[in-house]
Amino acid sequence: MGSKSVRFRCHSCGHCCTDVICLPTPWDIVRMVRDIRVDPKKFLDFIKPDEITEVEEDDPTWIKVRNQKYLMGLKRGAKGCFFLDKKDRTCTIYDSRPLLCRLYPFCHEETRDGKHLGFSLHKDVGCPRHRDGVVSVEPLKALLDEEEEHRRDYRDLVEVFNRREYPGKSPKDFISLFVEIQSKTKTPKTAKA
Numbered sequence: 001m002g003s004k005s006v007r008f009r010c011h012s013c014g015h016c017c018t019d020v021i022c023l024p025t026p027w028d029i030v031r032m033v034r035d036i037r038v039d040p041k042k043f044l045d046f047i048k049p050d051e052i053t054e055v056e057e058d059d060p061t062w063i064k065v066r067n068q069k070y071l072m073g074l075k076r077g078a079k080g081c082f083f084l085d086k087k088d089r090t091c092t093i094y095d096s097r098p099l100l101c102r103l104y105p106f107c108h109e110e111t112r113d114g115k116h117l118g119f120s121l122h123k124d125v126g127c128p129r130h131r132d133g134v135v136s137v138e139p140l141k142a143l144l145d146e147e148e149e150h151r152r153d154y155r156d157l158v159e160v161f162n163r164r165e166y167p168g169k170s171p172k173d174f175i176s177l178f179v180e181i182q183s184k185t186k187t188p189k190t191a192k193a
């Protein structure tokens with residue numbers, strides 16, 4: 001069933017926190033807010049199709065408001081992600097960071113019939129892919145499974161949101177929708193690694 005490890009070491013070049021837009025899931029945000037106690041409207045942005053590439057047009061996480069599509073992402077400026085320390089270039093919420101940040105730059109490999117095969121390194125996401133380390137596959141697979149569960153919930157929430165029509169609807173209302181649902185559930189889903 002594939003290799004138990006993948007050769008990689010992060011050399012903290014900062015590319016993934018500067019040049020890549022991070023797309024968190026609602027559960028990531030709920031967990032981040034629980035940990036860092038910051039209003040999500042301060043660190044989230046709603047990105048239009050011409051601001052992002054490599055997300056399919058029919059991706060089910062596009063939020064729709066009056067014929068315009070948006071993706072929910074972490075805010076960023078010229079120097080990178082909202083959560084990147086601008087001096088030492090480290091993540092200021094490392095233990096609470098979104099699942100996609102934890103999975104970068106790993107790429108899941110599957111058999112033709114969709115069975116788990118292993119992990120490799122994405123060739124086209126800009127990471128220099130240094131091979132002088134060893135990363136165990138087991139925690140990556142746990143993260144991937146969790147990410148897939150998050151995505152299923154995410155799709156359901158977007159479907160509910162996109163069906164709602166009312167005057168003054170704004171992409172930011174999507175945040176209120178999942179914060180409202182979360183407040184009625186017991187515990188935020190947590191990242192395992």
Ligand code: SF4
Nearest residue numbers: 010011013014016127
């Ligand atoms: S792009 Fe790769 S090497 Fe650079 S900080 Fe991100 S994971 Fe580390």
Ligand code: SF4
Nearest residue numbers: 017081083084091101
């Ligand atoms: S949340 Fe942290 S790890 Fe993720 S892009 Fe922002 S600074 Fe980088």
